Amino acid sequence: MSLPLYCLRPDVVVEPLVARWHAWPHLVSPATGALNAQHRHLKTMESYVAMPQVHAAALRDPALLGGPFLDLGGERVEEIRALIDWTRARQGPALRLAAELAACWKLLAEADGLAMAPLYGRLPESLRGAAELVYTPAGAPDLRLDEALLYRSPAYDPGLQGVMLRHVASDERPFAFSTPRLDEPGDLYLELPFASPAWDLLGSLRRRPRPLAEIAEALGVEGDRLALLESLLTEAVPAATAPAGTTRWRYFGHACVLVETAGGKSLLVDPVIAYESGAAPERFTAADLPEWIDYLVITHNHADHAQIETLLALRWKVGTVLVPAGGGSLVDPSLKLALEAIGFRDVRALGSLEEVVDGDLRIAALPFLGEHADLDVRTKAAWLVEAERLRLVFAADSNNLDPALYDRLRPIVGRLDTLFLGMECKGAPMSWLYGCLLPTAPSRAQDQARRLDGSDSARALAAIRSLEARRVCVYAMGLEPWLKFVTSIAPDPESVPMRESEKLIAACGALGIPAERLYGRAETISAGATASS
Missing domain, CATH: 3.60.15.10 (Ribonuclease Z/Hydroxyacylglutathione hydrolase-like)
Incomplete structure (x- = not known):
């Protein structure tokens, strides 16, 4: 008797996360990811811990939609406090990069139109060899980074990448730029670097069924989380899309x-x-x-x-x-x-x-x-x-x-x-x-x-x-x-x-x-x- 085959349910969101925040390209790129972590994520979470009821009240005001307010009510302060501590520990190299970028801008404020060469020896350590100090044609000092090198530095950490799988009953979701994704009942969070082949399996599961054991092994799901994974799957296989046959x-x-x-x-x-x-x-x-x-x-x-x-x-x-x-x-x-x-x-x-x-x-x-x-x-x-x-x-x-x-x-x-x-x-x-x-x-x-x-x-x-x-x-x-x-x-x-x-x-x-x-x-x-x- 053959094993049952499963596809991902069509009402399941597969949300990529970086350090528990909705992934978008600026969080992948090392320098912009570091600056977002320092000046957006930590700042917003610290504000919530200090004034949770202010955040809860702000979300009831349509004029503040899209503002820096966590969409978590006012009751999850301890979870956010723990996420702040975890962020400071796990994103240490990125946060150092953010601080050193600030130091670099202060250094550039000393540029007076003369040669930049004397400033290179004073660059922060994480930027040495990965930064070029330049002038715009109009003479303003500027900074250019070698991003390819930064992707090979500790500031880029694929171990911070993961996925949250959850059922959706509507299109409503917390605003991506102001609210980290905490665990909710029925959610399945997995640490899963974006370059992992497991993402291809997740994507293909919308259309190509596989045995539960194969899915679980590829995603690293075991024990009591197997039942949660199975609840996100279905034996119904969607029909193949017919070729357009025309332009x-x-x-x-x-x-x-x-x-x-x-x-x-x-x-x-x-x-x-x-x-x-x-x-x-x-x-x-x-x-x-x-x-x-x-x-x-x-x-x-x-x-x-x-x-x-x-x-x-x-x-x-x-x-x-x-x-x-x-x-x-x-x-x-x-x-x-x-x-x-x-x-x-x-x-x-x-x-x-x-x-x-x-x-x-x-x-x-x-x-x-x-x-x-x-x-x-x-x-x-x-x-x-x-x-x-x-x-x-x-x-x-x-x-x-x-x-x-x-x-x-x-x-x-x-x-x-x-x-x-x-x-x-x-x-x-x-x-x-x-x-x-x-x-x-x-x-x-x-x-x-x-x-x-x-x-x-x-x-x-x-x-x-x-x-x-x-x-x-x-x-x-x-x-x-x-x-x-x-x-x-x-x-x-x-x-x-x-x-x-x-x-x-x-x-x-x-x-x-x-x-x-x-x-x-x-x-x-x-x-x-x-x-x-």
Whole structure:
């Protein structure tokens, strides 16, 4: 008699964690991971221990959504106190790196425009040989790190990486940037480095059943935790996804779009895949993906576009990952190195206008302005995708700060079938994401003026006119409920982004250009009509 075979239940979240915090690329990269641990994680946990009821009260105020408040009520102080102690002990090398980066910035304050050579001997020990002191062309002192060397230093510790498996009954999850993941009844936490082959087994368990003993051995589960593991599994095997058989695109929510060609090629942009929570709206899930994904394409290094949770779930069935080539500043860690560190074998960084051609698929990196608070962040690209007769551009959160950019691109790109454009045009202030990486805090005026913004209606319309887009899809608005735990966005029809997107759709209609704001899921087959919901 054969043993029963199990798949992972479709309503089970598989959440990667670093030191018990939701994993995103800045926590993988050693320097940004160290600064987040010191200035975000410890600071927020210490505040909770000191004032737990303040945190509990803040979470009842919608205006404070996404703020530095632990979503744990006011009753788990001792657990957080223990996590603080553990963090200081286990992340000692990273916390030393954070302190020495601060010392390095103080050292650079002494730079007076003369040669930097005398300063190298005074660099902190953990940065010796891994840091270059430079001047910008305008003469400001700056710091560049050799990230590849830091990945081989004690500051990068794969032993801090793990996974939390839990059932979900809705899309609600504690905000990723402010709340560590503590154990809850029914949860299964495993120490599991991201580069481990066990992540490929977890990903494939959505579709390929295995015996319980094999699963348990691969994940290191034994004893009384075996029953907990089994509760997360099912003997029901999802049906295989049929090949598209034609050229089409499918919208999976936020900025995630699957493009398939009649020739069998597939490409997934900004992978963020929802779980089957049973909640509205209707959505495509992992069960709707093809058996093999030839290319993953990422527009920029933010948690709602480069989501490690989805990336690791798909690693087992992905050929090549295409990312923008980066600049190497402290606020611009290498996405390529981070993805290689978590086990992807074929990651290619493309510079502006570089391209990949594979059969009936052509993918080109296009320049991308804005969205990064005027910081020197170069790891960002819009992507031109030509799939047989379809010519699509995925501009994500690109802010059309200078319409001359798209005028320059028009003869290069050709006339578009569809422009996908984000319009989160009143984004978070700079400090919300980058504050813990900056050597000095910005003034309130600077912080409020320099935001993580996409295009408003006027800038979006200028891009549409320049590219002569036949059709416009407004996306990447953070509207889907399964994104709230990383975007902190609560949809409001009266919000500035929603009003601006409505203005754009109306303006496009007046010009005879079909335009819509995507939500939940949508699909277009070849050059024909759209089915959306």
